[in-house]
Amino acid sequence: xxxxxxxxxxxxxxxxxxxxxxxxxxxxxxxxxxxxxxxxxxxxxxxxxxxxxxxxxxxxxxxxxxxxxxxxxxxxxxxxxxxxxxxxxxxxxxxxxxxxxxxxxxxxxxxxxxxxxxxxxxxxxxxxxxxxxxxxxxxxxxxxxxxxxxxxxxxxxxxxxxxxxxxxxxxxxxxxxxxxxxxxxxxxxxxxxxxxxxxxxxxxxxxxxxx
Numbered sequence: 001x002x003x004x005x006x007x008x009x010x011x012x013x014x015x016x017x018x019x020x021x022x023x024x025x026x027x028x029x030x031x032x033x034x035x036x037x038x039x040x041x042x043x044x045x046x047x048x049x050x051x052x053x054x055x056x057x058x059x060x061x062x063x064x065x066x067x068x069x070x071x072x073x074x075x076x077x078x079x080x081x082x083x084x085x086x087x088x089x090x091x092x093x094x095x096x097x098x099x100x101x102x103x104x105x106x107x108x109x110x111x112x113x114x115x116x117x118x119x120x121x122x123x124x125x126x127x128x129x130x131x132x133x134x135x136x137x138x139x140x141x142x143x144x145x146x147x148x149x150x151x152x153x154x155x156x157x158x159x160x161x162x163x164x165x166x167x168x169x170x171x172x173x174x175x176x177x178x179x180x181x182x183x184x185x186x187x188x189x190x191x192x193x194x195x196x197x198x199x200x201x202x203x204x205x206x207x208x209x210x211x
Contacts, residue, residue, distance in 0.1 A: 009049050019043065024051045034078055036067050044071075053081055085167035087160035092134070095163030097170055098151035104140045108150070114141045115200040116176070121208050122157050123187035133207045137192045138200075139176070147176040154189070162190045 009028035016023060016030075022039045023030050029051035036044045046067060047060030062079055069075035085097040098104075104113055117138040125132075140151035152166050166174070184191025198204045 007048050007055055011049065027051070035070065036063060036079070054084055054086070056084065056086060059084055080171070083167065083170050085163045087163055089160065092155060093157065093159035094153075094155045095159035096151070096153045097163055097167045098149070099140060100151065100153075101138070101140055104142075104151055108142055108144070112142060112144045114143050114147065114176075115139070116141070116196040116198065117200055118192060118196055118198060118206045119208055120156065120189065120192045122189050124157065132209075135189070137196070139179070139193065139196065141176050149174045149176065149179070152193070154192075156189045158189060165190065166193065 009023075009030070011023050011028045011030060020040055021030065021043050030038055030045040030049050031051045032038055032045055036046050036050070038045055044067060046063040048055040053059070059079070059081070066075070066077050066079050069077065083098050085095065087093055087095040099107065101113075101115060115138060117136065119133040120135045120137060121132040122135060135156035136154070137156070138151075138153045139149050141147040142150050149170055152163065152170060154162055156162075169178075179194055179196070182194045184194040198206050
């Protein structure tokens with residue numbers, strides 16, 4: 001049984017109402033702008049307490065570091081809350097970076113997206129004879145921006161390691177063309193992203209016969 005209960009935002013008894021900082025009454029979290037500024041200009045909030053942001057420690061660390069640099073170091077860099085690599089460390093790992101397909105459709109429109117996907121069979125599964133076509137990989141591309149990759153998803157062994165590597169490429173503006181031009185390391189799970197050629201819209205079969 002997997003239980004993910006999340007965290008409570010304990011904001012109701014720390015005096016925020018005294019200085020007029022607004023909170024989301026449903027969950028106690030604090031709405032902020034893209035610079036982590038609350039409705040009270042001199043009050044900022046970072047981390048798990050933010051309304052609608054990811055509850056991840058590395059995100060809070062990055063946001064705090066960038067906030068300090070903006071306030072006291074003359075920087076203008078803001079925290080990127082979209083291209084955040086993250087992994088669910090279940091026995092078969094799931095990793096993602098960027099937009100989920102549903103949110104990408106809401107943001108860009110389905111007609112402006114191309115989704116490439118495939119099932120794959122890790123070589124390490126062939127010797128013990130584990131089921132083929134259990135692992136899955138998908139990228140979401142923005143057709144209006146040179147097929148830039150705006151979402152990457154993988155379900156398979158070592159998904160966290162794979163996702164962390166591709167996250168840097170996504171931050172650098174990774175496109176489908178650049179992925180196609182990248183030579184894969186065989187036999188790895190990550191190489192599946194360099195050989196994708198079936199679009200979701202085509203309806204073609206994505207099952208694999210071998211590794």
